[in-house]
Amino acid sequence: MPAPSTQASLHLHPNLGQTQHPLKGRALVAANGPIRAGELVMADVPYAVLPTVTADDTICSNPGCSRRIPGYASSMTCEHNCSPAVRWCSPTCKHQDRRRHGFECGWLKHNSPELRQVSDHDYHMLWIVVRMLAARSLELEQEMGENELPNDVFASGWPGVQLLRSNRQAWPTAQVQHWRELARNYLQGDDCGLPVTLDLESLVELICAEETNVFELCPGPTEMNRGEPYGLAVFLRVTIANHSCVPNVSHQADGQGRMIVTALRDLAKGEECCTSYFDLAESVDVQARREKTEGLFTFTCTCSRCLAETATVA
Numbered sequence: 573m574p575a576p577s578t579q580a581s582l583h584l585h586p587n588l589g590q591t592q593h594p595l596k597g598r599a600l601v602a603a604n605g606p607i608r609a610g611e612l613v614m615a616d617v618p619y620a621v622l623p624t625v626t627a628d629d630t631i632c633s634n635p636g637c638s639r640r641i642p643g644y645a646s647s648m649t650c651e652h653n654c655s656p657a658v659r660w661c662s663p664t665c666k667h668q669d670r671r672r673h674g675f676e677c678g679w680l681k682h683n684s685p686e687l688r689q690v691s692d693h694d695y696h697m698l699w700i701v702v703r704m705l706a707a708r709s710l711e712l713e714q715e716m717g718e719n720e721l722p723n724d725v726f727a728s729g730w731p732g733v734q735l736l737r738s739n740r741q742a743w744p745t746a747q748v749q750h751w752r753e754l755a756r757n758y759l760q761g762d763d764c765g766l767p768v769t770l771d772l773e774s775l776v777e778l779i780c781a782e783e784t785n786v787f788e789l790c791p792g793p794t795e796m797n798r799g800e801p802y803g804l805a806v807f808l809r810v811t812i813a814n815h816s817c818v819p820n821v822s823h824q825a826d827g828q829g830r831m832i833v834t835a836l837r838d839l840a841k842g843e844e845c846c847t848s849y850f851d852l853a854e855s856v857d858v859q860a861r862r863e864k865t866e867g868l869f870t871f872t873c874t875c876s877r878c879l880a881e882t883a884t885v886a
């Protein structure tokens with residue numbers, strides 16, 4: 573496999589901005605002028621990304637690369653045998669990623685066998701939180717996030733993480749209590765394997781934010797026939813887009829960990845950019861869609877389509 577060429581970089585449409593919605597919080601908007609159908613709205617780079625361990629393919633662990641590695645392709649593994657899911661596409665990527673991976677290596681080796689037996693979901697959730705902590709740790713050492721654009725109107729790095737909506741009050745109490753137990757057992761204490769961590773309540777807040785904002789990386793566009801997910805990622809910019817069951821933008825992973833947002837139709841200046849948080853081909857009727865938004869995302873959708881279909885039903 574060839575060495576990675578250039579780092580996949582951030583791209584933002586010049587007319588893109590954000591605004592504050594009274595009910596929904598932050599919203600993505602065509603702030604400075606129209607965005608035309610088919611135009612690239614943004615290519616967002618992940619703050620943290622990991623492969624779904626149950627998928628055939630994996631993802632290069634070097635965040636600047638994050639390219640998909642097919643199951644049959646040769647790749648580099650960690651000499652500490654921390655996790656079979658940790659792979660690099662080239663010796664260069666392995667070398668570039670040594671400090672970041674060093675943050676998670678001991679944690680993976682110590683916790684992943686047990687966690688994977690308990691629950692794949694909890695394992696992935698905690699691992700991506702560990703990768704967020706690793707990114708924060710590197711930022712603190714370097715005092716500067718990479719991948720910054722001069723025209724980036726969005727907060728990047730750890731300050732951007734702290735702006736993520738956690739929906740803490742909306743998650744069921746028992747769920748938050750479970751996450752608190754996981755944080756206490758696996759992300760704290762001298763024997764958890766992490767070089768640096770946060771206090772317990774900050775960790776619970778971070779888990780709530782991760783669960784509210786995490787994206788599945790799928791081969792297809794999210795709103796239609798997305799296919800089996802092969803990875804998970806937290807983005808700081810595309811996550812600002814709110815949901816609609818009649819989306820005017822689409823988002824799709826690009827095979828290098830980025831999320832590509834494209835306008836599905838012309839957007840007027842000032843119009844909000846909404847995407848679909850789930851596969852609309854699978855959740856066709858209003859009841860199925862409501863189960864998705866309420867169960868997975870703790871909100872009731874009030875998009876024009878939902879309102880129209882609810883009126884018809886009632």
Ligand SMILES: [Zn+2]
Binds near residue numbers: 576637638661662
């Ligand atoms: Zn790579």
Ligand SMILES: [Zn+2]
Binds near residue numbers: 652654658
């Ligand atoms: Zn390792």
Ligand SMILES: [Zn+2]
Binds near residue numbers: 816817878
């Ligand atoms: Zn809706």
